[in-house]
Amino acid sequence: MKRIEYQWKLREVMAAAGMFSTTKLVPLLAERGVHLSTSQVYRLAAEKPERMNMQALIALLDIFDCTFEELAPRVVSENAGAATGTMDLGVERGSTAADQLRASGLRPRRAQIPPHG
DSSP states (O other): OOOEEEEOOOHHHHHHTTTGGHHHHHHHHHHOOOOOHHHHHHHHHSSOSSSSSSHHHHHHHHTHHHHTTHHHHEEEOOOOTTTTTTOOOOOOOOOHHHHHHHHOOOOOOHHHHHHOO
């Protein structure tokens, strides 16, 4: 049985754009008519959404100038899964978006604190 899933890569897309804080995303979404709280934006970045407002999705694509395939690539599995009902989606079991981001090698720039003078 063919099963189609997707990976949610908002954290990776944000990091590639140099954005490492979800709070910076709130005003950018608001500029595009999408009003979400900081906790809603955090959940959007930290968790894989099962349902999503199309305006929010289009706003994210516009903010990061990316395609849907870059933000949420599909993953197709040809096997029916193990006897436990689990499937191999090419992502280590238990890995989070943060783990995947660390593995990608993208890192925020270290802050420069000027000396007191």
